[in-house]
Amino acid sequence: MTICVSALSTTARADNFVYNDERFADLQMLRYQVHGFDQLTLKQKTLVYYLSEAALCGRDILWDQNGRYNLRIRQLLESVYTDFKGNRSSKDFQAFTTYLKRVWFSNGIHHHYGCEKFQPAFSEQFLRKALKDVDPKKLPFDIEELFPIIFDPTVMPKRTNQADGEDLVLTSAANYYGAGVTQAEAEDFYNRMKEADTDPAHPIMFGMNSRLVKEDGELREKVWRSGGLYGAAIDRIIYWLQKAQTVAENDKQKAVIGKLIEYYRTGDLKTFDAYTILWVEETEGQVDFTNGFTESYGDPLGMKASWEGLANIKDMEATSRTEKLSANAQWFEDHSPVDARFKKENCKGITAKVIVGAMLGGDLYPSTAIGINLPNSNWVRAEHGSKSVTIGNFTDAYNKAARGNGFQEEFVIDEATRELINQYGDACDDLHTDLHECLGHGSGKLLPGVDADSLKAYGSTIEEARADLFGLYYVADQKLTDLGLTPNGEAYKSQYYTYMMNGLMTQLVRIEPGNSIEEAHMRNRALIAHWVLEHAAAQAQPAVELVKREGKTYVKINDYPTLRNLFGELLAEIQRIKSEGDFEAARQLIERYAVRVDKDLHNEVLKRYRALNLAPYKGFINPEYIIERDDKGTITDIRVTYGEAYDHQMLRYSRDYRTLPYVNE
Ligand code: ZN
Numbered sequence: 001m002t003i004c005v006s007a008l009s010t011t012a013r014a015d016n017f018v019y020n021d022e023r024f025a026d027l028q029m030l031r032y033q034v035h036g037f038d039q040l041t042l043k044q045k046t047l048v049y050y051l052s053e054a055a056l057c058g059r060d061i062l063w064d065q066n067g068r069y070n071l072r073i074r075q076l077l078e079s080v081y082t083d084f085k086g087n088r089s090s091k092d093f094q095a096f097t098t099y100l101k102r103v104w105f106s107n108g109i110h111h112h113y114g115c116e117k118f119q120p121a122f123s124e125q126f127l128r129k130a131l132k133d134v135d136p137k138k139l140p141f142d143i144e145e146l147f148p149i150i151f152d153p154t155v156m157p158k159r160t161n162q163a164d165g166e167d168l169v170l171t172s173a174a175n176y177y178g179a180g181v182t183q184a185e186a187e188d189f190y191n192r193m194k195e196a197d198t199d200p201a202h203p204i205m206f207g208m209n210s211r212l213v214k215e216d217g218e219l220r221e222k223v224w225r226s227g228g229l230y231g232a233a234i235d236r237i238i239y240w241l242q243k244a245q246t247v248a249e250n251d252k253q254k255a256v257i258g259k260l261i262e263y264y265r266t267g268d269l270k271t272f273d274a275y276t277i278l279w280v281e282e283t284e285g286q287v288d289f290t291n292g293f294t295e296s297y298g299d300p301l302g303m304k305a306s307w308e309g310l311a312n313i314k315d316m317e318a319t320s321r322t323e324k325l326s327a328n329a330q331w332f333e334d335h336s337p338v339d340a341r342f343k344k345e346n347c348k349g350i351t352a353k354v355i356v357g358a359m360l361g362g363d364l365y366p367s368t369a370i371g372i373n374l375p376n377s378n379w380v381r382a383e384h385g386s387k388s389v390t391i392g393n394f395t396d397a398y399n400k401a402a403r404g405n406g407f408q409e410e411f412v413i414d415e416a417t418r419e420l421i422n423q424y425g426d427a428c429d430d431l432h433t434d435l436h437e438c439l440g441h442g443s444g445k446l447l448p449g450v451d452a453d454s455l456k457a458y459g460s461t462i463e464e465a466r467a468d469l470f471g472l473y474y475v476a477d478q479k480l481t482d483l484g485l486t487p488n489g490e491a492y493k494s495q496y497y498t499y500m501m502n503g504l505m506t507q508l509v510r511i512e513p514g515n516s517i518e519e520a521h522m523r524n525r526a527l528i529a530h531w532v533l534e535h536a537a538a539q540a541q542p543a544v545e546l547v548k549r550e551g552k553t554y555v556k557i558n559d560y561p562t563l564r565n566l567f568g569e570l571l572a573e574i575q576r577i578k579s580e581g582d583f584e585a586a587r588q589l590i591e592r593y594a595v596r597v598d599k600d601l602h603n604e605v606l607k608r609y610r611a612l613n614l615a616p617y618k619g620f621i622n623p624e625y626i627i628e629r630d631d632k633g634t635i636t637d638i639r640v641t642y643g644e645a646y647d648h649q650m651l652r653y654s655r656d657y658r659t660l661p662y663v664n665e
Helices: 042-056 059-065 070-083 091-106 125-135 145-153 183-195 231-246 251-266 271-283 314-329 327-335 380-384 392-402 406-409 414-440 455-476 478-483 492-504 504-510 520-537 560-580 585-595 599-612 646-656
Strands: 022-025 025-033 210-215 218-223 286-294 306-314 351-362 369-373 387-391 544-549 551-558 617-623 623-629 635-641
Touching: 022 091, 022 504, 025 042, 025 091, 025 392, 042 231, 042 286, 042 306, 042 351, 042 623, 042 635, 059 231, 059 351, 070 091, 070 145, 070 646, 091 125, 091 646, 125 145, 145 478, 183 210, 183 218, 210 560, 231 544, 251 271, 251 286, 251 351, 271 380, 286 369, 306 406, 314 327, 314 387, 314 414, 327 414, 327 478, 327 544, 327 560, 351 392, 369 414, 369 478, 392 414, 392 617, 406 414, 406 599, 414 455, 414 492, 455 478, 455 492, 455 520, 455 560, 492 504, 492 551, 492 560, 504 520, 504 560, 504 599, 520 544, 520 560, 560 585
Parallel strands: 025 617, 351 387
Antiparallel strands: 022 025, 210 218, 286 306, 306 351, 369 387, 544 551, 623 635
């Protein structure tokens, strides 16, 4: 395949690599470098390329999962964007462009993080007039029904609604459930499936790869597989996976890809489990990937998985850091402050590595995770372990892009603390991510008979809190200094300060005034920070407090070792909740500490943040792989290039990776 190169190329050299790219709304586009790609063999480069194509081919699936009108709206907006004949520097067209870029960024019409629907800053009349410039053949669907979806704030206001007490299925715009399916019906449907399970010790991920619909009053699943719903996109993914198989690094890797293809063909979730087991056990190859229906954050019931793709390369140097952690997994498990009944006797199979992201697709693009721990199936994790990765080049890009932006000067209490953060912040952040992914998620166990889904909508938040607390507790441990991972007994303080500051204050910049906290990772951080703050307030000399200086609020930490003890106490309680499946305790903790926002503090933080003129969310523009071939068409080399403009990349993806019809029923 020929890949076009944009005219806006910047150089790929590290010394003047441009990390920051364009900015719009609350978003900042960044670029990441694929360190080490040039050192791969041609066969490995080819494998990265094929897996990258497979990572891009599922794009339309995610768009449709995020809302049933998204593919049509994207086509409509892009057609106006390319064909508009009016004044492109007019206020209306500028507002239109910003709206389209936000939709691109979120893979749909709802905010990627907050889940609320975007309100366009241009009028319906403007859009109707602009559409006169577009050839109607480009829009082979009813465009009238799209106007209220775009403009009426009461229609599909939330992608994923988590508000306690409402029917989460009926009130969520995400396309995981068909028209008219209620939360009670969906829960009942899957509970019955679980009860009928003949192998309850090895449960499949019920409902993970299907839309649940009601037809003639009957509930049934429309499975996402070749020949089924999203089949056209899945066939394109299979095509690239088959090519990847021909250049696999070893037989195990070939078998992994083969099993994934089999799963995509059948949609069979037992085959999916078998695939994840092979995937966990393949640790030899330097090139790796994730591809498929993976994370369930977008489903209000936490079952149905959004599609994502990632091609990556192992970072040999940084991996030695996480190997030290996983080699000591049992030591960490044994010494954690949780009740012995909830500890794993045998911490096995935790592989840990640092990877270099080479291509992002689906739900990882352009807003990506910086660490991944898979698979999600509890029994597979318990019996076969999990693969943990931290994505070093993304973290690196975030750090480089943030340097000198004034954020710390505004929010960190004093020069000494800033100095601590400058010196140790990046390293301890990486270490906390490693601990979270390599050890945190893999630690602990459920008591016998406890349903892994008992925490329901609170499950994700509790799980993230567990992993974060594990990391917070241990980043301060002497063991890390002994292992050579922290330089001294002071470094962890940088992480404690930034964590508390983020959880209590600065993460609020991601929340619109008047809204509460919805997203699981944000809830987890708020939960930890507020719980600790409240418990510290009961102490004679609080370990941590909020103080005012010249009208501005700051986090002040008075006693770091005591703060560590509080993290340990909460870790023990969170692990108990998880192990016992204590839904009521999870609900109370989260509703009390993790959801509500202090209005005055929120306004203050927003005001201070706005004055810095920074974007709270960041996403990445992907690199491009340029294929060189000889006369016979054989690949002779592959180069990675950077510098494609964001709109160019989006229009190219819509052209080259449009795999699905506009309507997927
Ligand atoms: Zn996590």
